[in-house]
Amino acid sequence: MSPAARWYERVLRLGPRGLRREFGDDMVATFDAMLEDERRRGRRMPHLRVWGRVLPDLLVSTWNSMRGQSSVYRIPTRKIPMEARLHDIRFALRMMSRQPLYTLVAVLTVAVGISATTSIFSIANGLLLRAPDGVRGGSDLVSIHRVAQDGSGFHSFGVTMFRHLAASETGLESVAAYDTFSGSMVIDSIPYRVAATNISGNYFETVGARPAMGRFFHASEDTAAGRDLVAVISHSLWQERFDATPDIVGTSIGLNGHDFTIVGVAEPGFSGHLAALTNQLWVPLSVQRVLAGEEDLSEEASVIGVEVVARLAPGSSADLARDALDRAGAAFHETRTTDWWGADVLGYAPIIPIAREGLGIFLAVMFGVAGVLLTITAVNVANMMLARGAARSREVGVRLALGASRRRLISQLLAESILLFVAGGALGTLLTIWIMGALGGITLPVPIPIDLHFAPDLTVLAFALGIAAISGVVFGLSPALHATNGDLVTALKDSGASSHRRRRLRSVLVVTQVAGSALLLVVAGLLIRSAGRASSVDVGLDINGVYAYIIDTRDSNQTDAESVIFYDDLLAQASRLPGVGAITAIDVPPLTGSNQQSSVILPDLPPEPGIGLRQVEYATVAPNYLQAMRIPLVAGRDLSTADTRDTPVVVLVNEHLARTFWPGESAVGQRIQFRGTPPIDIEIVGVMADTKIRTPGDEPRPLMYGHWAQFPGAQFTVLARTGGGEVAAAVRDIVTELDPVMPPATPILYSEFVGLALLPMRIAMILATVFGAAGLLLASIGLYGLLAFSVVQRSAEIGIRVALGAHRTAVQGLVVREGLRLTLVGLVIGLAAAAGLGQLLGSLLFGLSPFDPLTFGSITVLMLTIAGFACWLPARRAAATDPVNVLRAE
Amino acid sequence: MTDPLRPLVFQILLLLNEEETHGYDIIKAVNERAGRSAILGPATLYRTLGQMRDQGLIHEAPTDDDRRRVYRLTDEGRRIARDEAERMADLVERARAGQLIG
Numbered sequence: 001m002s003p004a005a006r007w008y009e010r011v012l013r014l015g016p017r018g019l020r021r022e023f024g025d026d027m028v029a030t031f032d033a034m035l036e037d038e039r040r041r042g043r044r045m046p047h048l049r050v051w052g053r054v055l056p057d058l059l060v061s062t063w064n065s066m067r068g069q070s071s072v073y074r075i076p077t078r079k080i081p082m083e084a085r086l087h088d089i090r091f092a093l094r095m096m097s098r099q100p101l102y103t104l105v106a107v108l109t110v111a112v113g114i115s116a117t118t119s120i121f122s123i124a125n126g127l128l129l130r131a132p133d134g135v136r137g138g139s140d141l142v143s144i145h146r147v148a149q150d151g152s153g154f155h156s157f158g159v160t161m162f163r164h165l166a167a168s169e170t171g172l173e174s175v176a177a178y179d180t181f182s183g184s185m186v187i188d189s190i191p192y193r194v195a196a197t198n199i200s201g202n203y204f205e206t207v208g209a210r211p212a213m214g215r216f217f218h219a220s221e222d223t224a225a226g227r228d229l230v231a232v233i234s235h236s237l238w239q240e241r242f243d244a245t246p247d248i249v250g251t252s253i254g255l256n257g258h259d260f261t262i263v264g265v266a267e268p269g270f271s272g273h274l275a276a277l278t279n280q281l282w283v284p285l286s287v288q289r290v291l292a293g294e295e296d297l298s299e300e301a302s303v304i305g306v307e308v309v310a311r312l313a314p315g316s317s318a319d320l321a322r323d324a325l326d327r328a329g330a331a332f333h334e335t336r337t338t339d340w341w342g343a344d345v346l347g348y349a350p351i352i353p354i355a356r357e358g359l360g361i362f363l364a365v366m367f368g369v370a371g372v373l374l375t376i377t378a379v380n381v382a383n384m385m386l387a388r389g390a391a392r393s394r395e396v397g398v399r400l401a402l403g404a405s406r407r408r409l410i411s412q413l414l415a416e417s418i419l420l421f422v423a424g425g426a427l428g429t430l431l432t433i434w435i436m437g438a439l440g441g442i443t444l445p446v447p448i449p450i451d452l453h454f455a456p457d458l459t460v461l462a463f464a465l466g467i468a469a470i471s472g473v474v475f476g477l478s479p480a481l482h483a484t485n486g487d488l489v490t491a492l493k494d495s496g497a498s499s500h501r502r503r504r505l506r507s508v509l510v511v512t513q514v515a516g517s518a519l520l521l522v523v524a525g526l527l528i529r530s531a532g533r534a535s536s537v538d539v540g541l542d543i544n545g546v547y548a549y550i551i552d553t554r555d556s557n558q559t560d561a562e563s564v565i566f567y568d569d570l571l572a573q574a575s576r577l578p579g580v581g582a583i584t585a586i587d588v589p590p591l592t593g594s595n596q597q598s599s600v601i602l603p604d605l606p607p608e609p610g611i612g613l614r615q616v617e618y619a620t621v622a623p624n625y626l627q628a629m630r631i632p633l634v635a636g637r638d639l640s641t642a643d644t645r646d647t648p649v650v651v652l653v654n655e656h657l658a659r660t661f662w663p664g665e666s667a668v669g670q671r672i673q674f675r676g677t678p679p680i681d682i683e684i685v686g687v688m689a690d691t692k693i694r695t696p697g698d699e700p701r702p703l704m705y706g707h708w709a710q711f712p713g714a715q716f717t718v719l720a721r722t723g724g725g726e727v728a729a730a731v732r733d734i735v736t737e738l739d740p741v742m743p744p745a746t747p748i749l750y751s752e753f754v755g756l757a758l759l760p761m762r763i764a765m766i767l768a769t770v771f772g773a774a775g776l777l778l779a780s781i782g783l784y785g786l787l788a789f790s791v792v793q794r795s796a797e798i799g800i801r802v803a804l805g806a807h808r809t810a811v812q813g814l815v816v817r818e819g820l821r822l823t824l825v826g827l828v829i830g831l832a833a834a835a836g837l838g839q840l841l842g843s844l845l846f847g848l849s850p851f852d853p854l855t856f857g858s859i860t861v862l863m864l865t866i867a868g869f870a871c872w873l874p875a876r877r878a879a880a881t882d883p884v885n886v887l888r889a890e
Numbered sequence: 891m892t893d894p895l896r897p898l899v900f901q902i903l904l905l906l907n908e909e910e911t912h913g914y915d916i917i918k919a920v921n922e923r924a925g926r927s928a929i930l931g932p933a934t935l936y937r938t939l940g941q942m943r944d945q946g947l948i949h950e951a952p953t954d955d956d957r958r959r960v961y962r963l964t965d966e967g968r969r970i971a972r973d974e975a976e977r978m979a980d981l982v983e984r985a986r987a988g989q990l991i992g
Contacts, residue, residue, distance in 0.1 A: 030932040
């Protein structure tokens with residue numbers, strides 16, 4: 001039996017007992033068979049599909065058996081007539097309008113909970129579920145990735161490998177490749193930056209997009225390297241940059257220093273098959289090497305990787321395609337020297353593939369956090385309804401006495417609860433639309449256009465109203481059952497028994513709220529602590545007042561040699577600017593979440609088993625990098641301008657690398673090799689202090705810096721430290737002066753750039769804090785209300801105690817103890833749940849333990865203090881009870 | 891003439907009339923015939939099978955596979971299915987006579 005089936009077996013206990021006893025085993029076996037079936041068909045999310053079928057099925061069947069429907073013949077069901085339902089709704093509306101403040105508070109409370117969950121769902125919907133505009137038949141699309149030797153996934157394919165796989169028999173209708181890049185487009189001699197993609201000729205057809213004008217690419221344009229420079233532009237680019245000129249097809253534009261002919265405009269709204277990335281221009285895969293400035297244009301020589309998206313043929317499945325791809329890849333591997341360790345075939349999701357897993361976990365955590373808030377708010381409303389039920393118990397009692405059926409009364413009370421929740425859901429949806437609008441307005445400090453506008457669609461609306469209606473039933477049912485339960489006499493007299501039951505139910509609700517808010521606050525506390533760590537942690541380099549400019553000399557079609565001169569000139573001129581404190585450059589800037597690895601061969605050290613090479617973090621820097629970024633040199637010398645193409649190749653390493661590879665020895669003077677054909681001999685000339693590499697919370701890793709004169713490249717991030725003055729614009733002007741074809745380099749404050757890597761954690765932190773504080777407030781109000789109610793209920797008992805000589809502190813203790821007992825139970829549950837959820841937070845915590853005692857301790861103290869205060873107010877009133885008054889009232 | 895049957899009961903009778911089979915096959919067949927709008931699940935199916943057995947329309951057939959029960963039509967079940975089919979054929983005949991369908 002699968003673990004899922006075991007869960008189903010547990011869930012069955014909620015259903016009719018007879019059915020489970022007689023058919024339980026068959027049903028569980030059937031569940032397993034259904035799951036197996038979905039998997040075999042290669043459907044996405046098989047668990048979700050099966051649960052989506054069996055749960056409603058169990059609910060309906062439980063309902064039917066409760067109604068006693070047990071005949072094989074069609075019998076007219078006793079339905080509540082429509083007029084009665086309408087009457088219920090009108091009645092509910094009247095009751096709600098009679099107490100506008102109660103209604104308003106309840107609706108607002110629900111709206112907050114619903115909009116929290118719906119906002120997270122909108123983002124998940126936009127990034128993981130809904131195909132972007134113009135993509136058709138998304139359910140048949142798959143994304144294909146290369147698996148590396150170490151089993152890691154999401155690697156790109158070489159172009160020749162892609163061609164081979166696309167031509168093989170793999171059960172795929174069409175296989176397309178794409179590689180996004182940031183280009184420089186020149187219109188009327190003004191350069192603009194565009195988000196562009198190299199695509200194989202069948203890309204548009206594969207994703208299902210259509211042209212608005214002209215055509216897409218011919219097969220010949222796809223493979224004929226550099227002969228036809230053609231481009232397709234997006235509808236929005238056509239409108240924004242070309243003023244929607246009708247005769248756009250056939251005109252020529254400059255892209256990275258080459259002239260391209262526009263052959264088509266994509267349909268309105270289509271900006272590629274990836275959400276959030278707004279692609280503006282497409283060119284064939286064959287010009288990838290032209291744009292890279294390579295001389296050998298044959299695909300055989302290409303080292304650039306491409307991502308692959310494909311469409312399943314009818315009747316095929318992801319599993320079948322994977323097997324076929326594995327065979328095709330292995331066959332290719334035999335004829336070539338390329339590595340092949342398998343392919344991954346995943347259902348298509350609109351997010352960039354590499355971010356998928358991380359985003360999934362992040363959204364799951366956020367969804368959990370929002371779900372807890374929804375529970376807290378819904379419990380609060382349930383509590384309010386229960387209190388109102390108490391006030392209306394006489395009314396209910398009278399109606400029962402006059403012969404109203406219990407079913408009618410429940411249905412009426414439920415109508416009220418559902419109306420409240422659906423109104424809250426509608427308001428929550430409006431709130432979500434507003435939140436999503438605000439999110440869409442955020443511009444991230446990145447060089448490519450990112451669109452965070454996840455406009456809520458019908459799916460989102462259905463989600464919001466659905467979850468509102470379900471909450472209305474779930475949280476309205478127990479107050480409704482409660483209000484109509486109990487015999488007429490107690491209801492009419494409103495005496496002890498029913499109010500005791502009511503108090504117990506309210507205790508459960510308060511415990512739920514305390515547990516929920518403890519959970520949220522611990523998550524918030526952990527994230528606040530780790531954010532503190534991330535910003536106060538010593539990253540080992542000084543980024544204060546540093547501006548970053550991402551520059552790519554391919555934008556203006558510079559050769560390697562030109563590129564070297566350009567960057568040298570840029571740094572030389574910029575360093576003479578009055579406001580510049582220091583200026584340097586690096587190809588992969590640290591602390592931004594990105595990284596680059598290189599394989600090195602250590603002649604004196606045995607290779608790692610199974611890998612043969614050592615992986616190190618690698619970046620290419622300008623010679624003054626250490627000095628400019630204030631990284632101490634520990635041993636040996638820094639890279640210098642005397643190191644050139646013609647002198648021996650030299651690198652710097654960090655202390656961690658030196659310690660790892662040569663423990664107890666000096667790393668300076670050691671010789672190693674870069675993997676390559678043939679391998680490149682390099683000498684370590686200096687050891688620098690350790691710095692954080694990928695993120696401020698990163699663990700120590702072996703790091704190596706090469707000299708940019710010896711490893712020339714096209715893309716560098718130039719880093720300029722301000723010494724006061726208008727540095728930001730001045731550096732940008734020098735770039736434009738040196739190369740007018742280069743699009744203007746936008747200055748980004750480096751600390752913001754770093755902040756981007758911390759963004760998921762900050763969002764999580766803010767949400768958890770706000771939600772947790774709201775939860776705590778609601779829980780305290782709930783606790784206060786419960787105790788105040790309890791004091792009134794027990795006033796006679798307290799009066800007698802006081803009359804018999806009980807001390808005031810003893811009376812206070814009585815009330816406070818009751819409140820604190822509930823708080824403690826809630827706290828224990830909440831903290832246990834937080835310890836579980838903390839494990840999931842892992843990567844967001846920057847090395848902080850998910851069981852951080854300081855966080856758990858301080859949240860416990862905080863909650864006990866606030867709960868103590870909430871208890872003390874009613875306790876004081878209890879202690880002030882005048883026995884004479886109370887006993888006289890009795 | 892008996893009362894009209896619940897549609898699901900009639901469908902199961904029709905399936906079992908063709909061949910005796912077990913629960914999951916019934917789910918698959920019913921869902922396939924009904925297209926994507928219907929989603930018959932295990933709880934509804936086994937509840938219905940239990941009722942049909944209690945009312946003598948079907949019985950469990952002996953089988954080697956002790957993991958799954960196989961169901962077979964009783965004579966009574968066959969008779970009731972025939973009645974229902976005739977009732978429906980009657981209705982179709984009337985629709986045809988009234989030129990509702992060709």
